[in-house]
Amino acid sequence: GQQLNQSPQSMFIQEGEDVSMNCTSSSIFNTWLWYKQDPGEGPVLLIALYKAGELTSNGRLTAQFGITRKDSFLNISASIPSDVGIYFCAGSELGNKLVFGAGTILRVKS
């Protein structure tokens, strides 16, 4: 079945830093999605990617659909305190339901 590996599991950021995280799949995907979840709330869709090689931005966030179709990357530039939360990737093979990564926890360095 489809499996997703998301890394890193957690990371600390300092305000102003750029942040990168990625997901890899065991099979070829047709869709990659990135979500952010704040404590006690549902995940919010940040970026949706539907084509290999696609690079899409949403403000300071940029995500890419890997050309092998087995990976995706999310970058956050010039991080701010409200970027903390859990980031999930999700993807699917054609016609199959979405599968989710385990999440990357973003915390602020004190």
Next chain:
Amino acid sequence: KAGVTQTPRYLIKTRGQQVTLSCSPISGHRSVSWYQQTPGQGLQFLFEYFSETQRNKGNFPGRFSGRQFSNSRSEMNVSTLELGDSALYLCASSPRTDTQYFGPGTRLTVL
């Protein structure tokens, strides 16, 4: 367009009771999926409904059930609650198979 709504937002029950959670999808979305989220366990898929039919089901015991109505609204039911059922239950509505929009969730606490 209004987003996905879930009611209630918070619920406290005791072991052995049953509970029903409700989800109203985004207008025009015919697919609704349910997930259980517990700390350290990520998003665990429960089931998906499309046009009142269950299309996919996760690995949960039969105590967990759901249904979808003709207006696409969905409910999930958990019978004979156990302590381990305490979790955030998330509903997601879909305009297409590969994209989901989540509601705010229902926080269920079982005492």
